[in-house]
Amino acid sequence: MKTIFIFILLISSLVASEYKSKVAGVAPVNNSLYIKECGACHFAYQPGLLPSNSWKKMMSNLESHFGADATLAQEDFVAISQYLEQNSAEKAYAYKRSYKIANSMRDDGTIIAISKTPYFIKEHKGIPKKYIEQESVKGLFNCIACHTTAQKGIYSERDILIPNYGRWDD
Numbered sequence: 001m002k003t004i005f006i007f008i009l010l011i012s013s014l015v016a017s018e019y020k021s022k023v024a025g026v027a028p029v030n031n032s033l034y035i036k037e038c039g040a041c042h043f044a045y046q047p048g049l050l051p052s053n054s055w056k057k058m059m060s061n062l063e064s065h066f067g068a069d070a071t072l073a074q075e076d077f078v079a080i081s082q083y084l085e086q087n088s089a090e091k092a093y094a095y096k097r098s099y100k101i102a103n104s105m106r107d108d109g110t111i112i113a114i115s116k117t118p119y120f121i122k123e124h125k126g127i128p129k130k131y132i133e134q135e136s137v138k139g140l141f142n143c144i145a146c147h148t149t150a151q152k153g154i155y156s157e158r159d160i161l162i163p164n165y166g167r168w169d170d
């Protein structure tokens with residue numbers, strides 16, 4: 001009995017330390033070429049928001065990128081692919097959000113929209129449609145419209161400010 005108890009204590013402290021050691025959010029973008037090229041039409045999504053399989057799939061079809069042509073010069077393509085690969089979600093498990101996103105996609109590494117990943121859908125399902133579809137947001141792809149600190153890789157609840165709604169309090 002006693003050994004079982006000690007065993008349970010040990011496991012729970014291991015789980016707790018694994019959780020506590022994680023940094024909130026995702027690693028901020030630190031690559032100016034990436035910001036210039038992949039931040040031209042929308043917010044420069046942090047590489048830690050998707051696993052490498054998803055980035056590879058997206059990069060393999062930039063001609064038809066969500067209906068836009070996002071093709072790159074060959075050397076920029078190589079540099080950006082490498083940057084995404086090296087900083088993808090499963091390479092950044094020290095960051096809590098990267099860990100959760102990659103973990104939610106264990107069975108499917110082929111989703112290429114962050115907003116279509118299981119973890120993301122779960123976190124955003126409580127937001128009324130009218131606040132997502134309104135003109136000043138347009139869609140869930142527009143992280144920075146609601147997450148005021150998205151550029152720093154911080155997505156905490158206290159930093160959310162939804163246009164025409166206000167602070168999120170659930």
Ligand code: HEC
Pocket residue numbers: 037038039040041042045065066067068069070080112113114115116139140141
């Ligand atoms: C020519 C404009 C353009 C460029 C350049 C561009 N994108 Fe996009 N991207 C789009 C559009 C349009 C969407 C769709 C947004 C929407 O849902 O309406 C999109 C969506 C995305 C999404 C999915 C967002 C979501 O819903 O989760 C990711 C990730 C993404 N782009 C990454 C990149 C990366 C990485 C690069 C650089 C290699 C890049 N984009 C360059 C236009 C562009």
Ligand code: HEC
Pocket residue numbers: 049097114115123124126127131132137139140141142143144145146147155156157160162168170
């Ligand atoms: C319409 C506003 C809106 C947009 C756009 C939006 N979010 Fe959110 N997001 C929220 C709200 C509200 C929550 C809090 C949900 C809750 O905890 O009930 C949230 C939660 C999150 C969380 C979990 C935070 C936590 O502390 O649990 C992450 C991570 C996140 N969003 C990332 C993103 C990313 C990345 C994008 C863009 C691809 C994005 N969001 C776009 C409103 C938005």
